[in-house]
Amino acid sequence: MGDHSKREMIAIVKAHGWTLNVAAVAAHQRYMTHFVAEFPQRNEITDKQLELLEKIGLGMQDKQIADDLGVSISAVRQRMQHLLTKAGLVNRAELVALAMRMGVLPDPLNLPDAPETGIHVEMDTGEILHR
8 A cells, every 4th residue: 555544545546446447457458468479488389289279279179189180189188288287287178268368269258250249338427328
């Protein structure tokens, strides 16, 4: 809280909460852009491992991946274990989440062919805006 009392901090948040929220979202977006750009290089993720990450993210099972890549199921599992180790993850679900964060997979909530959904925004004035 720095040099501010709890009461002063609450007043600051009430007065500037929207601005603080926008700054936090912008900082997160900047972080994610840098994360995506440097994660494979920093963790020495190979192109083959990125391809495997994509297939895992698409929900393919080991046998399907092996057939698609022309390798054994054992080779797929070995590559997946190396990928888990390099990325510091422990399971397949975490690999799928990583694939989405890195942009290897499209965001399921933002697909290009998805129907447009309305966004409901409520302002402090009580006025409701629809987009």
